[in-house]
């Protein structure tokens with residue numbers, strides 16, 4: 001049987017919550033969404049959560065709300081999902097690509113070196129479930145009066161020194177894409193912030209720039225969320241910490257099973273609570289290993305094979321060469337990981353990887 005890269009949860013409690021929301025007959029931004037917004041804000045330790053259609057939408061709304069303008073430069077890691085970059089471009093600003101550190105996240109020293117008089121903010125990405133070096137990035141931002149917008153799409157529930165990511169910057173974006181740590185049955189996302197004005201502005205932007213039913217104060221868009229997804233997410237948010245514990249326990253099982261192989265395993269930073277959105281190993285024999293596992297019914301992924309600064313869509317920006325990012329994308333491989341994989345499946349993957357290196 002195939003072992004998928006990720007497996008979203010489905011069970012009776014989730015189905016019943018969705019059925020009850022169907023009976024509610026109020027499908028857009030109704031009571032389930034309101035409750036979920038309060039619960040998400042409380043879970044992260046911020047004042048407001050604003051549900052929206054995706055993390056891409058959340059990132060865009062936040063940057064619009066922060067008054068980003070054409071010509072503004074925003075520092076962000078190249079090694080991220082393309083939507084991080086896309087949202088910056090869509091907000092009218094210019095992404096300035098930063099190289100990766102030893103943990104695959106934004107290198108604070110390289111970020112500091114790329115600041116110019118046009119730089120207005122930093123969008124660090126807590127990649128694969130691991131927080132960036134939070135104090136180092138905060139220092140870079142505060143030394144130059146830059147805002148911090150945390151991309152938490154891959155790290156909901158992760159923490160630095162016991163404090164959740166998403167609570168360190170002026171705002172943060174969450175994603176509920178089905179493989180994410182808090183998975184919906186479709187697309188979804190949220191803005192997190194403790195800034196009252198920014199939260200109000202995002203609420204307006206997600207609903208056609210509306211001040212009220214009849215008055216549109218600005219051009220927004222339809223980026224609303226819906227009750228069926230919110231009902232399911234409320235059930236899963238109650239389980240998020242336990243689901244993340246399960247990911248951590250499967251990661252520990254991988255670490256035990258894969259020790260002593262010529263394979264670089266994910267390292268956990270001191271101070272960080274890693275929530276293993278992905279379990280990413282590194283080997284120069286990546287393509288061979290992926291093909292070997294595929295032949296044995298084991299799905300793997302590459303997050304991401306083409307660095308964002310090398311994407312044709314941003315060619316016109318003529319981004320700099322980023323040596324570490326360009327090297328690591330040749331060697332990374334994501335092994336099956338979710339809160340709903342079994343220890344036996346992890347053992348099966350581990351045995352196959354060991355067999356590959358034993359040949």
Ligand SMILES: Cc1ncc(COP(=O)(O)O)c(C=O)c1O
Nearest residue numbers: 054055056081083084153175177
């Ligand atoms: C780091 C990161 N940022 C942003 C996004 C965009 O999320 P969404 O698909 O919810 O728009 C993703 C999703 O792949 C992501 O991994």
